[in-house]
Amino acid sequence: MGLDIIQPQSINSKEYISILKSLDPDYLVVVAFGQLLKKAVLDIPSKSVLNVHPSLLPQYRGPAPIQWSIIHGCSKTGISIMQLDEGLDTGDILQIETVSIDPKETAGMLHDRLAKSGASLLVDTIDKLSEQRIQSRPQDHSFATYARLLTKKDGLIQWQQPTQSIINFIRGMTPWPGAYTYLNNKRLKIFMAEKADATQIFPPGTVLEAFPDELWIATGDGALSILNIQSASGKQMSVADYLRGNTIVAGTQAQNKPE
Numbered sequence: 001m002g003l004d005i006i007q008p009q010s011i012n013s014k015e016y017i018s019i020l021k022s023l024d025p026d027y028l029v030v031v032a033f034g035q036l037l038k039k040a041v042l043d044i045p046s047k048s049v050l051n052v053h054p055s056l057l058p059q060y061r062g063p064a065p066i067q068w069s070i071i072h073g074c075s076k077t078g079i080s081i082m083q084l085d086e087g088l089d090t091g092d093i094l095q096i097e098t099v100s101i102d103p104k105e106t107a108g109m110l111h112d113r114l115a116k117s118g119a120s121l122l123v124d125t126i127d128k129l130s131e132q133r134i135q136s137r138p139q140d141h142s143f144a145t146y147a148r149l150l151t152k153k154d155g156l157i158q159w160q161q162p163t164q165s166i167i168n169f170i171r172g173m174t175p176w177p178g179a180y181t182y183l184n185n186k187r188l189k190i191f192m193a194e195k196a197d198a199t200q201i202f203p204p205g206t207v208l209e210a211f212p213d214e215l216w217i218a219t220g221d222g223a224l225s226i227l228n229i230q231s232a233s234g235k236q237m238s239v240a241d242y243l244r245g246n247t248i249v250a251g252t253q254a255q256n257k258p259e
Helices: 014-023 065-069 107-130 163-175 239-245
Strands: 025-031 048-053 076-083 094-102 179-183 185-193 215-218 223-231
Touching: 025 107, 048 107, 065 076, 065 107, 065 163, 065 223, 076 107, 107 163, 107 223, 163 179, 163 185, 163 223, 215 239
Parallel strands: 025 048
Antiparallel strands: 048 076, 076 094, 179 185, 185 223, 215 223
């Protein structure tokens, strides 16, 4: 597109502030950016600094709103366009668009969908600002929640949780950092699962009797049927394909770490 790309270590550095000022911008737009802008940067554009945030602010402020909204089992989320201030997602709201979350949608799927919605809403917001057809409103900070950054260690499945909570956890962790468990001292990443029709309650994390091409693991209130899996050194595949070359006998216990 012929656009210059600049990647400063700090957007608040004197050098980068000088570059921004030389552009004489009407707006600055911030999307999924990991640095807080200080007043010297916020004061540069002649009109406003806008932020596109993938949640219904003030809920899920912070770096991982998409993942946490799915992990927590939310049925809806959205896009918030706000005027950026020096806080963390605390600025005044200009527009919000609510989006339903499909029960089988992963964080990756929802991210891609919200990216399109966010782009459209941003353009609409700038048009309305230019025509003075929109008013900002302050957030109610008493309703604020925080979506902290996820790490690889956060992906460990806690089998004592209810079945639906684990399904939501797997969806929210896909594609990154990924939900995983250890079976037979092997780290297995799980990409897709559904509730299994178990008739008895077993200790959470126990591999249950099932058909040869199925992998059922006991949860806090039932069992989970694993559908899609990946070993540490392999590729993502159906659990049926994985079990053709890897034996996991009933009674095997999931581990929090290899022995």
